[in-house]
Amino acid sequence: MxxxxxxxxxxxxxxxxxxxxxxxxxxxxxxxxxxxxxxxxxxxxxxxxxxxxEDKQALLSAIAHKGFVLQAEAIDSAEAQGEPAFEAQVMQFVHAYVNWAVEHSEYYDLMFGSEVWQGSTPPEQFAQESRGYFRRYVDRVQRWQESGHISQQLSALRFAQVSWSSLHGISRLLIDGIYVDKKAQEAICSAAATIFFKV
Amino acid sequence: MxxxxxxxxxxxxxxxxxxxxxxxxxxxxxxxxxxxxxxxxxxxxxxxxxxxxEDKQALLSAIAHKGFVLQAEAIDSAEAQGEPAFEAQVMQFVHAYVNWAVEHSEYYDLMFGSEVWQGSTPPEQFAQESRGYFRRYVDRVQRWQESGHISQQLSALRFAQVSWSSLHGISRLLIDGIYVDKKAQEAICSAAATIFFKV
DNA sequence: AGCACATCTTGACACTGTCAAAATTGCACC
DNA sequence: GGTGCAATTTTGACAGTGTCAAGATGTGCT
The missing domain is CATH 1.10.10.60 (Homeodomain-like)
Structure with a gap:
């Protein structure tokens, strides 16, 4: 520890x-x-x-920060040991994201809780850092587009925004107990990958 | 009032x-x-x-309940006055959902806040009611599938789960101030409709 | 008028975040 | 080794919080 x-x-x-x-x-x-x-x-x-x-909020922000680091590590490592084929990559990514969120909801709740993002102690540096994480995802999408694996009809930014929203939404609904059927998690993730990436 | x-x-x-x-x-x-x-x-x-x-929580649950009613009304009325063509319907629906959520975040926060869904005072009736709302959405998807407007590759349930996750995720990210560019809201919604429903 | 009951208030308790002032401790230097 | 300084921790205190038990007050019915 x-x-x-x-x-x-x-x-x-x-x-x-x-x-x-x-x-x-x-x-x-x-x-x-x-x-x-x-x-x-x-x-x-x-x-x-x-x-x-300084604050209770500062403590929570610190934990959220750690969460971002941990999730990035988890996803990267899952990606590293998976198959290099596009379809497998995407599947791996989607499952890794949602899995981590659900299994580490202590962190995930704080990472995307409104308090941290609109708090009176504006965590400028914090927001900037996590924005970096999102930008990495946009880049990822762009590479997928350039390699012709996903449609270029939408800009990489838009596609990233919508697909990430979906990952976030799935995670939140599972964590908050709104999607109660835990066994459906795998199936939902696969369905998401299918829809977004025509896997 | x-x-x-x-x-x-x-x-x-x-x-x-x-x-x-x-x-x-x-x-x-x-x-x-x-x-x-x-x-x-x-x-x-x-x-x-x-x-x-009985509780502070009971108050919050009552507000959440009202929120479900209000949102359903808002969406239904938006749908009623829109064009009957499929593409327009879907666009209308997506925008109506996210718009309402963003403009009534006081309600939306409570409707899908974890407290209400996992609270020690299990609001069984409440959960059942809102599950009804989701089922209505599943039915809607099923009709769209049967009329051949969206793919039948996935079950209506799965498709509904993923697409609704996306709506929920978009709403949350906008409300929580993570998607800061408010002017992008329209574009994101349109992109979502494009991806999900090939509009 | 009087009764039963719904409704509201007062007092109290344990708990919360946070600050100012005081106490303690560890390390660097003489 | 002793001494002083600064980092660290504690104690006391204040305003707020959710909520309960007992009492007070008004309302409508007979």
Whole structure:
């Protein structure tokens, strides 16, 4: 769990707090996380966390940031070990995206929660970074278009926006318990790939 | 604003509370709504609302319920006055859905917020009702398939799940401020219709 | 008028985020 | 080794929150 540097009094309180917060969120949901409960769990006083995170929101933003990194890693690694054929690539990508989101909803909820994106503490750097992730997806689409695998009727940007919306929507509906049939997840992902990429 | 029956002490407190809550949410967001502030705004004591709503959650669920009704009305009416040609119908539907969601995010946030769907007070009747709305959409897709306008390669259920995910995803990303370019909304909706329905 | 009941208020409790001031600790330097 | 400084943590406090139990108040019916 993080680099545990045992430096000052506690030793990497910051990292410990992040990890503990993620665990609370996983078990009790975002609303189940309170700064005081978190401090208790870690064994420090209620306001110790405020020396490492300006805000509760800052803590959540930090976790969201970590989420972006983790998801990118997960998708890249899934892509790396899959078949190089276009159809397989696309399938892999779609499944990897939704799978990660559903299995790590503690992160995903925060990554795309409105609080982080419209918060009073405008996380400019944060928004810019995640915008980078989206741009990488647009580039990906563009490559697929140039190699003739998907239609060029729409601009890469538009196609990326719509197809990503779909991935996001599927993930959200599964996470929020609106699509209750968990066993349908695979089928839905495959259907999405079929529709978007004519796989 | 509701039927204002002026019956007992206040006169339709329940309806007044709902309306006031919606307004607070529109201005300050869901997290800006507190039962006490709401009671203040309406001019009653802090715990008066608890005689009309068991919970804060019950209030939110009631608003969400109203949202489902309102959105269905909006979409139906948009559909009714549009051209009867398939392409126009689909375009109309997509735009109507996303438009309503974006313009009434006070409702939309609650309709598909995880709290309502996984809350400790399982709103069984609520879930069943909204499932009805989804089924209506599946039926709509089925009709489109039978009339040969969209591919029958996928089952109506799967197609409905994926395409609705897309509508939901687009709406969410716009509402949450992740798609910042509001002027792109129209273009994104049109692109979605193009991809899904080969309009 | 009086009764039953719906409706509303007051007081209270445990919990929340967050700040200011005070206390503690670790490290660098003499 | 002792001393001072700065990083770190704690304690006390305040305003807000959801919600409940008991009491107060008004309404309509007989």
């Amino acid at each position: 993080t680099t545990a540097k045992k430096s000052y009094h506690h030793g990497d309180l910051k990292g410990t707090l992040e990890d503990a917060a993620v665990e609370i969120i996983r078990v009790e949901g975002v609303n189940g996380l309170s700064m005081r409960k978190l401090a208790d769990k870690v064994g420090v006083s209620r306001s110790a966390p405020y020396h490492h995170f | 509701t039927t204002a029956k002026k019956s007992y002490h206040h006169g339709d407190l329940k309806g007044t509370l709902e309306d006031a809550a919606v307004e607070i949410i529109r201005v300050e967001g869901v997290n800006g709504l507190s039962m006490r502030k709401l009671a203040d705004k309406v001019g009653v004591s802090r715990s008066a609302p608890y005689h009309h709503f």
